Amino acid sequence: MHTELETAVLLNQAPQTKLFNSKQPLQDKLVYTRSVKQVIKEKLEAMSTQKWELDQENAFFVGDLGEVYRQHLRWKSLLPRIEPFFAVKSNPDPMVVKLLASLGIGFDCASKSEIQQVLSVGVEPSRIIYANPCKQASFIRFAAQHNVARMTFDNAEELFKIKKLYPDAELILRILTDDSKSLCQLGLKFGAPLDTINNLLQTAKDLNLNVVGVSFHVGSGCLDxxxxxxxxVRARWAFDQGEALGFKFNILDIGGGFPSGNVTEGITFEKIAAIVGPAIDAMFPSNIRVIAEPGRYYVASAFTVCTHVIGRRTVTNEENETQYMYYVNDGMYGSFNCILFDHQQVQPKVLSRDGNLMFDEMKEDERTFTSSIWGPTCDSIDCLSKEAKLPALDNGDWIYWENMGAYTICAASKFNGFKQSEVIYTNTFE
Incomplete structure (x- = not known):
């Protein structure tokens, strides 16, 4: 009996079911209880019967809420002491937020809008950390009005601002770490160097501010x-400095940087858990609350995007070999902005050819061609894959891309007038 999930998702109601929260149901969102492939198949079949419907060939996502839940169970199993606070910025999809809120986890918010979204689904202010070290004044006032007390800082100017706007805030000092092995080095922007910590804490004490703990972030896409x-170790040192000044620290926030569920080689979540869990237990007593800010960990492997081939261009290289340029209806300015902003390498797979579903299954002797894949805009930066080996495709065929749940649709624009891709939901947890 998976009672925890059943408080969030009504199971075994074919063909569709509703995700809900006991305080505030989402009545307008439906969730299938079928495999991702089956949902995609039915979506494409519906298109074939609605041939002349406007925009019916638009790109679309399938979001698997069951995969999000599996990641939650995995976290609880491997890092039972550490409370996850989901990083909303990674994917503020309303159904994802609704599910995670129903599971009782916390939320890492970086703006007024993110705080509003989380509060709107019934999350208590105590389950929110305003984890942005440099905050707009009106946003701090909003946090104060809604009792979102826990927030980060890394500089003296921020302390003076908070003293004026929210003197009762519960402050967490964000320290600088070594993020040189991460794809996105957040230390370039945030984090107090260790040699500034004493002065920062002394300033907080002089201002009679309540500093309750320490946070850090090793960088997004950490490879070590x-x-x-x-x-x-650095956080333990910062704790000691605070305690020497009379602060009673009670919380450690280890930030994000955790790999997603599709990462099975190299730096896996299991490897990180095996190191960070014992390290925390060795250096921090059980009365210290430990939280984290996983984002991509929860959502990256849960979303698949399907794109329609809207154009093909045949070219030849210097050796007179045939190559193809494919144009699809989602791109760098849409769901694939993760290539530019998040340093991701996306992998195209053939979904259908000539109306026949393939799901990347080809004959052993199938001929492939060196191909590039481009988004729909008129900008040449809009390239999704510069060199992929694909069979010959044509207008009307489909390409799908897995592991597209993190830092994708959340940053999509409507550049050149193209719509953001819709999301269809399913729950594959059994």
Whole structure:
């Protein structure tokens, strides 16, 4: 009996079911209880019967809420002491937020809008951390009005601002870590160097502000699990400095940087958990609350985007070999902005050819061609894959892309007038 999930998702109601929260149901969102492939298949079949419907060939996502829940169970199993606070910025999809809120986890918010979204689904202010070290004044006032007390800082100017606007806030000092092994080095923008910590804490004490703990972030897309252990050591040092000044720290926030569910080689979540869990237990007593800010960990592997081939161009290289340029109806300015902003390498797979579903299954002797894949805009930067080996495709065929749930649709624009891709939901958890 998976009672925890059943408080969030009504199971075994074919063909569709509703995700809900006991305080505030989402009545307008439906969730299938079928495999991702089956949902995609039925979507394409529906298109074939609605041939002349406007925009019916638009790109679309399938979001698997069951995969989000599996990631939650995995976290609880491997890092039972550490409370996850989902990083909303990674994917503020309303159904994802609704599910995670129903599961009782916390939320890492970076703006007024994110705080509003989380509060609107019934999350208590105590389950929110305003984890942006440099905050707009009106946003701090909003946090104060809604009792969102826990927030981060890394500089003296921020302390003076908070003293004026929210003197009762519960402050968490964000320290600088070694993020040189991460794809996105957040230390370029945030984090107090260790040699500034004493002065910062003394300033907070002089202002009679309540500093309750320490946070860090090893960078997004961390490629070295040892970076977490090193950061924990730095945090312990910062704790000691605070306690020497009379602060009673009670919380450690280890940030994000955790790999997603599709990462099975190299730096896996299991490897990180095996290092960071024991490191925390060795250096922080059980009365210290430990939280984290996973984002991509929860959502990256849960979303698949399907794109329609809207154009093909045949070219030849210097060796007179045939190559193809394919144009699809989602791109760099839409759901694939993760290529530019998040350093992701996306993998195209053939979904259908000539109306026949393939799901990347080809004959052993199938001929492939060197191909490039481009988004729909008129900008040449809009390239999704510069060199992929694909069979010959044509207008009307489909390409799908897995592991597209993190930092994708959340940053999509409507550049050149193209719509953002819709999301169809399913729940594959059994």
């Amino acid at each position: 699990e040892n970076a977490f252990a090193d950061a924990v």
